[in-house]
Amino acid sequence: xxxxxxxxxxxxxxxxxxxxxxxxxxxxxxxxxxxxxxxxxxxxxxxxxxxxxxxxxxxxxxxxxxxxxxxxxxxxxxxxxxxxxxxxxxxxxxxxxxxxxxxxxxxxxxxxxxxxxxxxxxxxxxxxxxxxxxxxxxxxxxxxxxxxxxxxxxxxxxxxxxxxxxxxxxxxxxxxxxxxxxxxxxxxxxxxxxxxxxxxxxxxxxxxxxxxxxxxxxxxxxxxxxxxxxxxxxxxxxxxxxxxxxxxxxxxxxxxxxxxxxxxxxxxxxxxxxxxxxxxxxxxxxxxxxxxxxxxxxxxxxxxxxxxxxxxxxxxxxxxxxxxxxxxxxxxxxxxxxxxxxxxxxxxxxxxxxxxxxxxxxxxxxxxxxxxxxxxxxxxxxxxxxxxxxxxxxxxxxxxxxxxxxxxxxxxxxxxxxxxxxxxxxxxxxxxxxxxxxxxxxxxxxxxxxxxxxxxxxxxxxxxxxxxxxxxxxxxxxxxxxxxxxxxxxxxxxxxxxxxxxxxxxxxxxxxxxxxxxxxxxx
Amino acid sequence: xxxxxxxxxxxxxxxxxxxxxxxxxxxxxxxxxxxxxxxxxxxxxxxxxxxxxxxxxxxxxxxxxxxxxxxxxxxxxxxxxxxxxxxxxxxxxxxxxxxxxxxxxxxxxxxxxxxxxxxxxxxxxxxxxxxxxxxxxxxxxxxxxxxxxxxxxxxxxxxxxxxxxxxxxxxxxxxxxxxxxxxxxxxxxxxxxxxxxxxxxxxxxxxxxxxxxxxxxxxxxxxxxxxxxxxxxxxxxxxxxxxxxxxxxxxxxxxxxxxxxxxxx
Numbered sequence: 001x002x003x004x005x006x007x008x009x010x011x012x013x014x015x016x017x018x019x020x021x022x023x024x025x026x027x028x029x030x031x032x033x034x035x036x037x038x039x040x041x042x043x044x045x046x047x048x049x050x051x052x053x054x055x056x057x058x059x060x061x062x063x064x065x066x067x068x069x070x071x072x073x074x075x076x077x078x079x080x081x082x083x084x085x086x087x088x089x090x091x092x093x094x095x096x097x098x099x100x101x102x103x104x105x106x107x108x109x110x111x112x113x114x115x116x117x118x119x120x121x122x123x124x125x126x127x128x129x130x131x132x133x134x135x136x137x138x139x140x141x142x143x144x145x146x147x148x149x150x151x152x153x154x155x156x157x158x159x160x161x162x163x164x165x166x167x168x169x170x171x172x173x174x175x176x177x178x179x180x181x182x183x184x185x186x187x188x189x190x191x192x193x194x195x196x197x198x199x200x201x202x203x204x205x206x207x208x209x210x211x212x213x214x215x216x217x218x219x220x221x222x223x224x225x226x227x228x229x230x231x232x233x234x235x236x237x238x239x240x241x242x243x244x245x246x247x248x249x250x251x252x253x254x255x256x257x258x259x260x261x262x263x264x265x266x267x268x269x270x271x272x273x274x275x276x277x278x279x280x281x282x283x284x285x286x287x288x289x290x291x292x293x294x295x296x297x298x299x300x301x302x303x304x305x306x307x308x309x310x311x312x313x314x315x316x317x318x319x320x321x322x323x324x325x326x327x328x329x330x331x332x333x334x335x336x337x338x339x340x341x342x343x344x345x346x347x348x349x350x351x352x353x354x355x356x357x358x359x360x361x362x363x364x365x366x367x368x369x370x371x372x373x374x375x376x377x378x379x380x381x382x383x384x385x386x387x388x389x390x391x392x393x394x395x396x397x398x399x400x401x402x403x404x405x406x407x408x409x410x411x412x413x414x415x416x417x418x419x420x421x422x423x424x425x426x427x428x429x430x431x432x433x434x435x436x437x438x439x440x441x442x443x444x445x446x447x448x449x450x451x452x453x454x455x456x457x458x459x460x461x462x463x464x465x466x467x468x469x470x471x472x473x474x475x476x477x478x479x480x481x482x483x484x485x486x487x488x489x490x491x492x493x494x495x496x497x498x499x500x501x502x503x504x505x506x507x508x509x510x511x512x513x514x515x516x517x518x519x520x521x522x523x
Numbered sequence: 524x525x526x527x528x529x530x531x532x533x534x535x536x537x538x539x540x541x542x543x544x545x546x547x548x549x550x551x552x553x554x555x556x557x558x559x560x561x562x563x564x565x566x567x568x569x570x571x572x573x574x575x576x577x578x579x580x581x582x583x584x585x586x587x588x589x590x591x592x593x594x595x596x597x598x599x600x601x602x603x604x605x606x607x608x609x610x611x612x613x614x615x616x617x618x619x620x621x622x623x624x625x626x627x628x629x630x631x632x633x634x635x636x637x638x639x640x641x642x643x644x645x646x647x648x649x650x651x652x653x654x655x656x657x658x659x660x661x662x663x664x665x666x667x668x669x670x671x672x673x674x675x676x677x678x679x680x681x682x683x684x685x686x687x688x689x690x691x692x693x694x695x696x697x698x699x700x701x702x703x704x705x706x707x708x709x710x711x712x713x714x715x716x717x718x719x720x721x722x723x724x725x726x727x728x729x730x731x732x733x734x735x736x737x738x739x740x741x742x743x744x745x746x747x748x749x750x751x752x753x754x755x756x757x758x759x760x761x762x763x764x765x766x767x768x769x770x771x772x773x774x775x776x777x778x779x780x781x782x783x784x785x786x787x788x
Contacts, residue, residue, distance in 0.1 A: 013682060117613070138601065273632070273667075274632065274633060274636060274650065275630070275633060276639065277633055277640070277646075278646075279637050282640055282643050282645055282646035282649070283640070283643075284640060284642075284643055286640070287636075287637055287640030287641055288641070290637075291626060291629065291633075291637050294628065294633070295626075295628055298628045298669075299628055351626070352624050353622075353623040353624045354624040354625055354626045354627070356590060356620055356623040356624075357625070357626065357637070357638060357641065357685065358641065359589065359590050359613075360588065360589075360590065360613065360616075360618045360620070360638075360686075361613065361638060361640040361641035361642045361689070362589070362609060362610040362613030362614060362642070363642075363643075364610070431626070433624060433627065434671065435625075481543075513590060513591050513592045514592065516590060516591070517591060520622075520623070
């Protein structure tokens with residue numbers, strides 16, 4: 001049974017790859033990237049053998065703890081968890097829960113990230129080569145540690161998205177996960193700040209972490225090597241206990257998921273009337289804008305982009321605050337402008353096959369593009385301008401305001417144009433409507449990363465004029481250049497926006513049916 | 524069944540068919556999904572499209588309504604060539620596609636309004652029609668509920684409202700009665716019959732032979748991407764029922780009781 005289920009995972013992967021060659025390319029690139037990381041990690045761990053035990057201990061404990069945190073928490077923030085074998089789909093088969101648990105854990109390890117983590121963890125044996133007993137313990141602990149990582153990630157998914165039956169509660173929980181993440185960034189920055197001040201803090205922190213569920217298992221070999229078998233034993237127990245607790249929590253979450261899969265509760269909302277449709281002009285583009293903005297408010301997948309708006313200023317404020325120099329705050333507005341203006345380049349992919357309505361009604365590609373940009377612009381432009389003014393106020397750098405606004409507005413307008421073309425031309429593997437924003441399709445993470453890199457590069461080239469003008473203005477203290485940058489940012493940005501909307505609209509008119517066929521394929 | 528006689532009369536009255544398909548071809552990979560298909564739907568007819576699973580019904584209807592580009596062939600709606608005058612053709616067609624999502628985070632009222640506004644109508648007209656349609660389809664109480672919280676039958680109905688809101692001349696409905704309860708199904712049938720009586724044309728694809736035989740005046744049987752038979756219901760079924768005629772034409776009926784282990788006693 002276990003073998004059948006593990007095989008199912010690879011069968012599903014192979015079949016979905018056969019359907020789209022680009023996904024295969026993405027998986028291969030992801031594999032190469034993992035391999036590169038792996039070689040570096042292994043080399044590092046073997047070299048660590050020649051360092052003193054205290055140092056090696058700090059590195060392995062902290063890296064191990066980071067690995068566990070990364071596995072359990074990071075998928076939520078970045079690419080999502082590959083749910084190729086979704087437990088709810090198996091609910092109809094008579095499979096004992098424990099068998100299911102074991103199969104899902106094994107297939108979790110047998111992915112690219114799982115295998116890379118496993119091999120890297122096993123390489124810690126190389127670090128303790130000089131102490132045979134410790135090396136042996138390292139192998140055992142590596143397996144336990146990696147299982148903790150995998151089970152931890154599954155546990156979080158099972159708990160976050162499945163406990164509550166109602167859609168609204170489920171979605172609210174999905175977004176609430178972001179709150180601790182908001183705090184995580186500043187904490188990490190604060191900690192790394194402390195490192196810079198006192199390098200000898202590293203072993204002390206490692207010492208503390210080695211008593212926590214995150215780091216305990218990774219400290220066992222080091223404590224054996226340094227002749228502390230008692231402490232090693234305790235840490236081993238903590239590690240095993242953590243894995244056990246994770247397993248129990250996961251088992252509980254999974255059982256709940258199997259018993260009440262996707263309960264659709266009748267949540268009767270009060271009649272809202274037309275909502276935004278009464279506010280925007282009653283043209284096709286106004287309708288698209290109302291629809292898109294409604295989605296910005298109601299669809300958790302869009303919340304992922306919105307969350308960066310408070311996140312970036314907080315991160316930079318904490319970073320700048322510890323240095324006592326608030327000037328770095330000035331980059332907040334341009335960064336938010338990049339993130340928001342490019343957030344709609346997957347817009348049609350987010351629509352999924354609902355996009356068919358746009359084809360059925362024969363709405364022009366240009367109206368479609370204008371509407372989507374309008375929905376974003378009504379909040380992105382004010383937010384970015386306020387952030388730009390707020391940051392120069394906080395840092396008391398009023399002299400750079402014109403140039404900063406030039407860059408920010410230039411990025412926004414240009415980004416809207418770039419997104420308009422990209423989303424009309426390409427379909428991306430994004431979570432489907434109603435799916436958790438944290439799920440990812442195989443290779444989806446890599447292809448999204450590649451396309452993000454490409455769009456960012458295009459944007460970077462297109463905004464060069466206003467950027468160079470403003471930066472030269474800042475550096476040489478020439479106020480006129482800042483104002484010039486503002487003028488260039490607005491005019492060049494608007495021109496590129498118009499070109500982007502026209503081109504994107506033309507592409508959409510021409511390729512709409514092809515786009516829909518692709519959307520249907522990946523459904 | 525009273526419409527059957529009027530079907531051929533209307534053919535004579537309206538020389539330009541509501542939908543005309545000539546030599547339609549669509550390949551998925553190297554497998555033909557639609558294989559040189561010809562079909563004429565007379566204006567003012569209630570036309571049933573039947574065929575086994577995978578016959579190419581949905582593919583044909585998608586190409587006829589401008590949602591899927593054909594590899595070859597011509598489609599015209601009331602004389603307007605679909606693939607060279609996409610927007611004009613789409614103004615004439617109301618479409619209910621099977622197996623596509625809706626913008627389900629809008630309320631029912633918002634979704635119908637959205638469809639109307641996209642077709643280029645003014646807000647006053649759209650809102651009035653949207654309320655009429657919700658009432659007609661027994662969805663008034665659900666107008667303020669998000670479509671994602673609708674049941675399967677309600678989703679079919681709201682999709683039908685979206686197809687009707689711009690007052691099309693030709694309605695193309697892919698499996699409109701699937702998972703719709705009997706009462707709503709009868710109500711929908713009344714609406715469609717009224718639409719045909721007032722001069723509109725309806726094409727429905729369905730697996731329910733009984734329903735097609737009772738409701739439609741014309742029918743085409745499609746299998747493997749080709750039309751096996753087309754004409755008025757009476758012409759096609761002759762003395763037997765549509766279902767028998769369908770099985771006879773398409774084949775694949777199995778006799779016997781299935782494997783021994785499946786027999787419990």
